Amino acid sequence: MIIPQFQSMLLATRSGGQFKTSARWFAFQRKVISEVYGEFKDIHKLKIYLYLCKHYDSNLGMVKKSKRKINEELRYVKKVSGKIKYSAKVRKSLEWLEQEGFIERVSNHKQKWYRSKIRVAPDYNIKTKQFIPCDEFTLGTKELKEHKHGYIMVPFQAIRNRSMLASTSLAKRTWTKQRLQAFLLLYGYCWLEFYGGIDPDTVQIDAQGNLILSQRFCYALKRSHKDTVKTVASLIKDGLFIPVECLFEDGVYMGDVGTYSPAPNSNTLNRVVLRPKYLIAHKLDSAVMKLKKGNLRL
């Protein structure tokens, strides 16, 4: 599939002003999106889980969001004959997430306020099709890495409570489970130091704007290549991911096209890389990025 308006998008990145930085980020566990993992029973559970991951305070070890707050921020509140009514969907989703081992309620059940914490996502028994809680691990980026639990670094600002996660008809229509998971998984392949964006072997874009995704990326989403390409193209159309021409030297990103002149005999390759609109600030400021010959045009 050819990305619509491809050439004008490339042109626009040359003048800058396309990308936003986010100082805060949160971890979304990679194993949740995979061909050998179970399904969230419905979209509410996925969105509420993502919301809790986003607002998890690792210093406090909890999400400081009461049920009421969740209901309000995600627009589950209804007014029935003048009275405020909370949705059973939120309650049921939280119960399901707790029961399957994704979260743990940390406030006392008798207490009125609700507090939860994110757990290391449960393992999935493919034989019995059951989630098996991971009590033996504690949540922390170092511990996750040591035990082969990958995580996706998601810029805090990339996930919008109201337009993406809320229970409004617009958010429900636009942000389906597949689209949300594709969105997160794209961030999982984003590595600015090496690629200047998303791994170009996973998301391949040729000079004509032809979009090809790796098989494994599609399988992880449990979708066909055709379906997934459409989803990714729609994310590009909405400006959430932007194709950029980048220079690679010896297979490693060295800067955006136009930000430096490569030496005439260098092993330089011009590749189109898909870059998320929201970038994590400390990644851009890293020592490695400062050593690049060119730079990443914000």
Add this chain to the structure above:
Amino acid sequence: MSLLQVQVENTVVDVEHDGYSTITIYGKPVDASIDYDPQQRARGLEGKSGMDVLQSIDMMDFEGNIAMLLRAILKDQQQPVPLRTGTYSIEVKIISSRTPLEIPLIGVLKSVIDGVNKEIVGNDVTIYEAVIKYSVAKARSRKILSRPDDLLSVNLYTIDAGIKRFVVGFDKVPIHVVPKVKPRLLDDEQQSLWWIYNEELQDQVATALINDGMQIPSGGPKRIDMTFIDDLVSKVDIDNMARVVYPILFNIGVSDDDVHSIYLVKQAQTGGQKSSVHVVVQ
């Protein structure tokens, strides 16, 4: 049998072969650990930045999935994770429409073992036998496929006094198999430092074998057996030893595409035995 003496850097390696299927390389088996682990970093191999190594994201994820699948089954059976120390045997089977050229078996065996390491088996040096078998599946159209057409089976056994006992495993799980690949380095020159001896061994032994008339019949499917014998095998990973020897076969003309099964065994040296790697291609 003919015996060759091969100069590798400043050592001489004795190599024996039968001209068409067996090779014995005498001396301690060499291992090639390419893990960029903290220990190696501590040995001064880390670059300036600390952000210099990028493992393949797909491969890391695949290894994590292998660990998860086995751990879930073990926990469901109330078994301790990681398993108690012992002697282990691992058997991997792949059914795929992709060819072994696309998913080289030696690399798949390595990524599966790395997935099992630490999380399932406390330390992969306790794996004394490793087998991988491939069979071809009919290709389906990849464009419309929403599930991987690789089917992977991984089964783990203990070996106790020669008796194999099943511990945990799964059969024919649709998962996209990812072989071990070298990580990307920001500074590629780093890598070359570590490989000189191994590459030299692979080149020199292969050249000597070819010059002496060794010729493995072309075509497949082939089965490769490797037996590593040494008094210190308990300390060396079986897959890492295999990864040093395997390129010799490649250099004398064995194509990944033809290799449909690999059997690795490591054995402690018994009286009178010399340290060696014994390879049979059939």
